[in-house]
Structure formats: C-alpha cells, structure tokens
Amino acid sequence: MVGVKIDLHTHSADSDGTESPADVARAARAAGLDVFALTDHDTTSGWKDAGDTAVALGVSFVPGMEISCTTEDGISVHLLSYLHDPADPQLLAEVESSRSSRLTRAERMVELLSEDYPIDWDVVREHVHEGATVGRPHIADALVSVGVVESRSAAFASVLSTRSRYYVPHYAPDPVHAVRLVRSAGGVPVFAHPLAAARGRVVGPEVFEAMIDAGLAGLEVAHRDNPDDARALLSRMASEHDLVVTGSSDYHGAGKPNRLGENLTSVQSLVRIEEQATSGVRVRHP
Ligand code: AMP
Ligand code: FE
Ligand code: FE
Ligand code: ZN
Numbered sequence: 001m002v003g004v005k006i007d008l009h010t011h012s013a014d015s016d017g018t019e020s021p022a023d024v025a026r027a028a029r030a031a032g033l034d035v036f037a038l039t040d041h042d043t044t045s046g047w048k049d050a051g052d053t054a055v056a057l058g059v060s061f062v063p064g065m066e067i068s069c070t071t072e073d074g075i076s077v078h079l080l081s082y083l084h085d086p087a088d089p090q091l092l093a094e095v096e097s098s099r100s101s102r103l104t105r106a107e108r109m110v111e112l113l114s115e116d117y118p119i120d121w122d123v124v125r126e127h128v129h130e131g132a133t134v135g136r137p138h139i140a141d142a143l144v145s146v147g148v149v150e151s152r153s154a155a156f157a158s159v160l161s162t163r164s165r166y167y168v169p170h171y172a173p174d175p176v177h178a179v180r181l182v183r184s185a186g187g188v189p190v191f192a193h194p195l196a197a198a199r200g201r202v203v204g205p206e207v208f209e210a211m212i213d214a215g216l217a218g219l220e221v222a223h224r225d226n227p228d229d230a231r232a233l234l235s236r237m238a239s240e241h242d243l244v245v246t247g248s249s250d251y252h253g254a255g256k257p258n259r260l261g262e263n264l265t266s267v268q269s270l271v272r273i274e275e276q277a278t279s280g281v282r283v284r285h286p
Contacts, residue, residue, distance in 0.1 A: 006035040006265040008062060009080060009192065009220065009248030011255075013129040014046040015066075016137035018253030020129075021046030025053035025061070027253070031260035035270065035283070037062035037082065037248075041133045042095040042102075044086040051284045061284040062270070066192055067182070068098050069175040075201045077175040077191070080220065080246075083277035084187025091185040094173045099133055101171035106134045112166045113139070113159065117148050136160045137255055152255055162200050175207065179214040186279025190218035190246055194234060196225030212241050217276055222247025222263035244272045 011017035012024045019027060021038060024046075028036040036059060038050040047063045054061040062082055069077040084091065110121050119142055127141035128134055140155035149155045159166050173181070175191075182189040191211065195202050208216075220226075221234045222245075238245045247263035250256070274283055 004035070004267050005033045005261055006267065006270055007033050007248050007251070007261050007263070008037040008064065008082070008190075008246050008265045008270070009039050009066070009223070010036055010251040010260065011040055011066075011253070012038060012046045012050065013132060013253075014043055015040035015133040016135045016252060016255060018255045021050035022053040024251070024253070025050045025057060025059060027251075028054065028260055029057040029059050033059060033261055035060040035062060036260070037064040039064035039066045039080055041066050041135060042068055042098050043131075043133050045131060047086065055284050055286045058286045060286065062273075063281055063284075065095070067095060067178050068102075068170075068172040069178045070169070070172040071175060071203060071207060073201075074169065075203050075207075076172075076199070077203060077207070078193065079175055079178045079182065080190040080192045081182040081185075081187040082190065082273050083279055083281045083283070084182055084185040085279040085281060088181075088185035088279075091181045091187075094178065094181060098170065098172045102134050105168045105170035106136075106139060108168045109136070109139060109160075109166055110142075112168070113143075117143065117159075118146050119143060119148070137252070141255075153257075175203075176210045176214045179211050179216050183215040186277060186281070188217045188273045188276045189215065190220055190244065190273075191216060192220050193223040193225045193250065194219055195227070195230035196223070197227065197230070198225060208237065212243070216243065217273065218244030218246055218269070220246045220248060222265075223250060224258060224262065225250075244269045246273075
C-alpha cells in the first residue's frame with residue numbers, strides 16, 4: 001500500500017476550476033494519482049462524468065463537495081464533505097441558498113466594478129460554465145479577459161480581495177450546522193485548509209471545538225495554504241481528538257498554481273473516511 005497516491009480535494013469548471021469534470025479525471029490519471037476526489041464548491045453535478053472517466057482510466061474516484069460556510073463573526077470556512085447523499089433535502093437546501101446568494105452577490109460586485117472598469121455581467125457570464133457555482137474566480141477571469149489584471153491571483157490581491165471596496169459577502173451556512181447536515185446526509189465532514197491565514201481571517205479554538213462536538217471527522221492538514229506552524233498545531237489537534245488527517249492539492253486547473261498530487265492523503269485516512277460514511281454512496285474503483 002506504500003506509494004498509493006491519493007488527492008482528496010480538486011475542482012472542475014462545475015465550480016471555479018477550469019477543466020470539465022472528465023478532464024479533471026484525465027489530469028488525475030496523467031499526474032499518476034491512484035485515487036482522487038472531486039470537491040466542487042456547493043455542487044455535486046460533476047460526480048458522474050468525473051467518476052465514469054476516472055474508473056475507465058484505472059483511477060479510483062471519491063465523490064465529494066466543498067461547502068461554503070460563514071461563522072457569525074463573518075469568517076469564511078470551507079467544509080469538505082465526502083460520500084454524502086447528494087439528494088439529501090436539508091443539505092441540498094443549504095447549498096442551494098449559498099449558490100443563489102453567490103449569484104446575486106457576484107452580480108452586485110460586477111455592478112460596483114463596472115463603475116471603474118470596463119466589465120459587465122455579460123463578460124463575466126462568458127467565463128461561467130452552464131450551471132456552475134459562481135464565485136470571485138469567474139469575475140477574475142473576466143477582468144483578465146478585458147486586461148484589467150494579469151491573472152486570477154492578481155485580481156484576488158487587489159480588486160477582489162475581502163478588503164476591497166468592491167467586495168460583497170454572500171450567504172453561507174454556519175460551519176457547525178454544516179457539519180451536522182453532512183453527518184445527517186451520511187457524509188464525512190473534513191475541515192478544508194483550516195488555518196489558511198493568507199485567505200483572510202481564520203477561526204479560533206472555540207469554533208474548532210464546536211465543529212468537533214457536532215461531529216467533525218477530520219482536518220485537511222497538508223494543504224499549501226496552511227503555514228508550517230499551523231500544520232503542526234493541526235496535527236496535534238487531530239491526535240488529541242482522534243480526527244482523520246488529510247492532505248490535498250485543491251487543484252483548480254489553470255485557475256491556480258496548485259498541482260495535482262502536491263499533497264497527499266494516506267490509505268489509512270481514506271479507509272477511516274469510507275468507514276464513517278453511511279449514505280450508501282461509495283468510492284468508485286476501476
Ligand atoms: P468566493 O467563494 O467567490 O468568495 O471566492 C473564493 C474562491 O476563490 C476560493 O474557492 C478559491 O478557490 C478562489 N481563490 C481564492 N484566492 C485565490 C487566488 N489568489 N487565486 C485564484 N483563486 C483564488
Ligand atoms: Fe475555489
Ligand atoms: Fe476551499
Ligand atoms: Zn477547494
């Protein structure tokens with residue numbers, strides 16, 4: 001089992017990645033992965049295509065999703081869910097609320113940006129795949145296309161930052177509530193890049209404790225946005241509370257520098273995730 005390459009966090013164009021779900025599976029094969037999870041923001045629409053292509057190419061597929069959450073203090077938290085029932089009514093209702101609020105919010109941000117830059121909603125829409133979860137990365141792509149910035153990263157460092165005058169927040173469920181929803185949908189909740197300070201404010205110990213009490217299964221420790229000292233702290237927290245430790249790339253195709261397989265999850269951790277899933281949704285093997 002040594003040398004099995006498992007990457008549990010990737011995005012397709014069904015959210016803010018740049019490749020179709022099937023192409024993410026092809027990229028996973030090309031990167032030499034044995035197992036990968038597709039975890040688009042607030043949607044499971046890519047599961048079938050990504051899974052079909054993965055198994056046809058000899059790669060195992062873990063169905064997942066990354067749930068946008070916001071604490072009552074307005075801190076953004078991302079919660080990975082693995083192997084949940086994609087039709088669970090309560091979970092579906094929450095992600096649908098986030099998705100529709102994301103759309104209104106993106107339109108509002110574009111309206112504000114259009115006062116100073118040559119951009120409008122039609123330009124942004126060209127960068128959003130049919131039915132995809134809309135986010136700031138799509139606005140970034142539009143800004144790149146009209147020459148306002150050079151890259152998504154440059155857009156996030158300036159006009160799209162949370163501190164920018166064009167920034168507008170969107171509705172998202174509380175992370176403690178989201179942990180409960182994932183568990184009741186039979187899924188396995190893992191806190192994504194929990195101490196990614198460069199993205200904005202991160203939560204304190206009280207939020208970790210409340211999420212753990214609500215049934216949090218694991219922590220994504222090996223992720224490029226968690227600084228080294230934060231990883232050490234997260235590893236200690238994981239052993240103290242017997243949480244599953246994961247590692248992943250958070251691949252977004254050409255949308256981010258993150259490369260498939262740059263961080264990996266152990267076989268033991270994946271087994272523990274599978275053991276905790278109760279929805280009937282399983283890992284798909286070739
Ligand atoms: P949103 O959810 O619409 O507020 O936008 C946040 C999303 O933008 C996250 O899911 C990230 O994948 C992406 N993102 C954050 N920072 C960057 C960056 N510097 N470059 C490219 N994408 C980013
Ligand atoms: Fe993203
Ligand atoms: Fe995330
Ligand atoms: Zn992600």
